[in-house]
Amino acid sequence: MFSQQLAQQRAESQELLPPPTSDPTPATRGSLIDAAIDQLLKDQPSQDDANYVSKAREKSDLTRLLHVHVECNDGDTLVIVNFPSGYLSCGREEWISKRFCVHSERLLATGSKVFANLLSPKKQARFQKRLELAGETVPKKFIIDLTPSTEGDDLAAQLIELSLPPSVTDWWTSKERLGISPYLVSGHDDHCPHHDEVPIDCVKKTSYIEQELGLRERLPTIDLGDIETTKSRNIDDYCPIRHRVNIVRLLLAIEGYDLVLNSASRVYTLTSIAGILDCTRVIRDSVYTWLLEEPNTEFIDINAEVAFKIAWTLEIDSITRAAFRILVVEKALDTLAAQPPAQKDRYTVFGRPRVDLPDDLQTVVQYAAQRLADRVHQTLAMFKSDQFYDVLEISEYRKFANVGEIIRTAISTGSSPSSGRSTSKTDFIRDKILDRLLDSFSTLYTKLQEYKDKVIQKAMYSEAVYDQQSAYDRNRRCYVEHPRRIPTSLITNHFTYAQHLLTPWFWVHLASYPIDFLGPCYLVDFLTLYVDDFNDKLTKATPYLDGGGSYDELAIRFHLEDFRIELHAALAKLWTTWTKPELEVPLTRTEHIILALSEDEFQYLPLWAGGLNDGSGGVFQPTVPDADLGPIGPGPAYRTGNTVATDTSSICQSDKTPGEVSTATLTAGRSVNAVLSNIGPSTVPDGTSVSVSDSRVSFTPAASTTGSTATLDRDDSDGYESDDNDDIDEEAWSQVEEPLT
Template sequence: MMKSLAAAKMSSSVYPFTSREEVKRRNARAVKAFDLQRLEIRSLKYSNFDDNGGDVLAVVTFDQESDRGCACDGAPWPDVQIRMSRDKLLSLGSSKIAGMFDDRRQRLYRRRWGSKSLPPGIEYILDFTPPSEGAELADLTAALWLPRMVKLWFLAGHYEPNEVLAIGPDPTGFQTRPLANMAVGAVLALGHDDICKAPNCPLDFSYWEVQTVPGIVGDDSPSSQSAPRHIPDFRKVDDYCRIRHRAAVMRVLHAINGKDLLLNSATRMWTVAQVAIYLEVPNVVVGPVTQWLLAEPNTKFMEICPEKAYQLALALRIPGVLIHTFKIMVNENAIDLATTNPSPRLPPVTWAQRRRDDYGDFPSDAIEYASRAMVERMSANLAMLRADDVFERLPVKIGEWEKMRHLGALIEQFPACDLKSAYNALSEATIAAFHGLVGRTLEFRLPDNYFGDLLRYQRTHYVPESELLDLADLYKKLEATQRSLTPFFWESLRRADVIVAFGSSFYNGKTLSMLATEFKDLLWEARDILKLSGHHMDMDMYTFQNTVMFDHTKFFAQLMSAVKVLCLDILHPKTDELSELSGLRYVLSDHLLLTLDEKEMNYLPLWAGGLDDGSGGVFQDAIPPAEMGPSEPGPGYHTGYTIASETDTETMGYASTTTPSDLGFGGLDIGDTSTVRSMDAEQSASSGLPRNRVIAAPSVSSETFSADYAEYADAMFLVPAHHQAHGQALASYVENYGDHDAASQITESATMTATDMEDGSSEEAQGDEDMEFFFEDDMDLSDDGSSTLDGFEDASDDSATLS
């Protein structure tokens, strides 16, 4: 009789399988997981039809398959009929389910049902059987296609990490990360596929026990050819399985009816979640999926495969999971983007050798935007540390350096002297010493002590032993900006002893202490000169040193304090409300800098604590101040100018009803003369003006309000307000040409129909192209509130553009 791989390892057993009693003595949780699996399968296959009242018959059929496959109970899957409530189904808000109640769909379902009589009380039939072909099946197959890590996650139920993970980065022995060193429980990770390929599964309990595996990695590593396989054949599930798909639909339907949803494997979790998302009923599964992801130590799934966890969290709206995974991917991507010559596409593995996965395509990728923002922020911090004015830009004021700068301002007033030379030498040496400290910290090599072991054992979760490289060597390959995006640089800088580092620094053959002493002596000698700046001659040496002189020992202490504040603010911000919201602990990511700032977190959706409301505004730059102010309430800004001309209603064939808001200036492509999106601009192009200049009617020319009426003239030439650019132009225009008739004459000569353009008559008007409007210096532009032309603007020269 053929033995399973797991049973073969149990050499002490005299049976071809491991009995329930034998397993229970070693691991009661394995037996519990097995019992839950059997109960769940029984409830799916043989549920009582009348358990749930309702007027809907939900059907899932398996008869389209030549091989129905067997579950863990050894029996094939039967066709399933579930009684449901129409009101409950419609209350879910799913357009897909609501569409199934359409009369045409109902006739189709009843034809499929045939001549069989419906159970009593049933008024509707809903066939939830997945399609067997077509575009819908292709979409479903793509959504339910199992990611690599999802297929491998059963290994998390067998892999037992090193004990060092439970202690965390603090080697004092204080256990800060409980369960981090434990294998994921069988109830969460060791469930089988819905087509069970395990021999003797109904009898052999060893499948649910912890085995010895090298990590949560596949057999596809280069060394696996000679090494023993750790993935049994029955665990090599199909990427997509129709039986698994149908079983997941059944689980979602039972969950809608209020039944418990058992997610005991990553395969089942992923499939059930995708089915619920496709049916537009994510709220039905969000609770169980969230519990599966947040149950420690199963939280490692989010750190090993953050892309797929992020994808689920975004679709199911799980804030904590979204934040947790967002931080991981942002920092990893930022490190790759910070290189001098970044690749157009991110490498398949991160700098720490974690294998990347896909997390979907988005019009605006929040992770990419946040990654670039993080690069900018950390690059700015590093540039600040390397700048000559670093001591003035640190987050904590350095009193001694402020005193030094004040002395420098006094000394600078006098001609060249030994005191000025000493001041310059001490200042330059102090700045150079700090820059040297930053440079040495950037060259910091990761320690090969306890912390190095911790990082190694964290990465052995997901990197095969044969491919695992020393993280210190990987860190050495990073550029300076990339290193500033890791916690190692800031932790090393925080722990640096400034006094020791500065005490060993030399400048022109002298230590900082020697330069400081020389400066003090010269400063004391120059106290007569300093008296001119408000200091008193009767000041004793002690008082003079404490109030006037630069004390380099105090400076070192103050600088060390300021640097620590900066580093701690980057490593451990005082207030991280979003981390508190997630309530999750990282146990495999000590090599990442996961403290994002407010700007970077703002790319998250509103429901996750960010500012992305779906409008796309969070991904755009802020609107610059408009020179003329907003043209209307809201985002409508007119920052350029347009030239006014009257629309010929006879040529247009209708009265223009265009308003300032309707023009949509923000959508115009001013630089492209081949495309004009404004009908008014296209059909009433003025002679002598480029076609990409907007020609806006100053008012509505109609039978009731036209240029021939006195009311129109009064409105045209009322005194405009300061922000009414078009009114200003017209007022100046009247000043130059005298009366309304002249203005009308010039306006008419500048107006041309599309027909005139085709006849070539535009050549005659080229002389008007450079016409400009001039304002009189003494013109009264105060706003009396009477202008009816608010919102139009004047394009007085060819360089004016619209924004």
């Protein structure tokens, strides 16, 4: 009777179940986009269908799992996964231990060293011995026991690896809050005793007042604080049934069956299990598709640590880099703060809840964040330096500086009224004209520095326009509940100068000032009087330069309009390189911070993600930087704690400290252009040298120097020693028997 029912169910879902393929290994990394497109083109039922859980695709997935021994019975390898008793599925059936057959050649085709080890003669002898002691015989060539450990270090490692962060278990609410398809996020847990009571939409508190639904830009529609916690959706962070069912689900995917990813919990669990079993290629395309199906891409913005860990485990380069951008900038904002932020381990400065990363991933983020912080300090030092226009390569300013040298040379080669050595009335007049020109030059030079200081100070205190601020606050509603929510503008009011360089509106305002003729920092209004005075005196002094008239007065005049155009172009280039990176995937909820990392920051990623980290540790300095260490030392001038030495190149190493490096890094993104800066002490009009200060005080120009792996084979009381070494030597590989044909 059961066989007839199963046959009928299989016939009903025949169109939805692709037949097993001979090669279960997904396509190579180059085909990720193609695979994603193919997956996205599949017809999906309407999101308005509240009964989507009963659809054939998910029902077939559950049927296969419950009766996998009937579905898979023709392979040469018996798989054993023992289940604890007393747990129900969505189908109201109790989960029981599973024994089913798979093909050894498909296990080996994944490239997994774990499967190769389990199929080796040594392991097979242990499995066979264990069954013989239990009085069983197996008519299959191979046997593997994938039952998770229930005690010891293996269990602890698996609990760490497979425990779901709260942001993952709560992602089902994004169906209603963010408009994400229920087929991606609303799936039930594998242990589901209250199947009929599991809500699809959020359950609102009695105090909730329904708002008028708008377009997509009005999302999220429901505040986190307005959602009532329901027992049926409050799943355990670790579940032994979820663990075991997804082992079976992964084996079915290796056999070529459809992989149904209908929740963040399932994606996270499958990724961790695939990492433990060293067969991540099996699910890479499916998880990549799940993450990129808009608007589910917001999972990357809102759960950056989780997305980073998933993508790192599966070696998905684009998502690894995108999540890395967010984590590095958020960490750098902490590093650049005047004081260590409160609850920095739990929340970012903008309130996004943080999730702990494994130590190796956390180290990568810390190094990159410190490198970004060093680059910000160098750029800020360039802003405060009197070499600002030189570093920006403003040709009109360089010509102006050269004229100053010409004036000084002309004065030094002749007599001076103050020397008392004037021999004629002509010499006296010449020296007086040149001295007045030098005074005018010095005044214009000072005013140029004052203008630079003014526009930078204005940009530091600038805010985003109202509509943009509203967008920032709306985006942050996705992860900040009402009691903790502070407007973005109030948060940035306490930023240091260095932190402001990691906000987009700083660069927007800085680039706009030279062309904003109605604004307070319009260059023409600020400099016209001093430029006219300099040019008038230059006209009178030109005959006395270089012995009399060899210079074209028109060519060496200061052309204010040309200077304004060049300055605007240079600042606009900075704005573009700092705020307009070529993102690998859409990031729509992180617009309030810049994400343009340079290759110096990306170098800590592995080779497959476009970094330089080949596993040898060469990209890291001997001393791990403490990215959490705040400013130390008295007074407005301070130095940060232990830092990573900043190199002028992401490839060539240097033993210079940030204070010794003579470059100012001005660009970000996929390439870095470093130019000589010769940054030196800046002087305010009264000649007093001022130190760098990043606290919110008046701006003055200044010099600035600045995965655990769990062993699946347990040592039970069968008298056999436990092999804790997961590495497979050449002998073990050579002894894996060829599968029967």
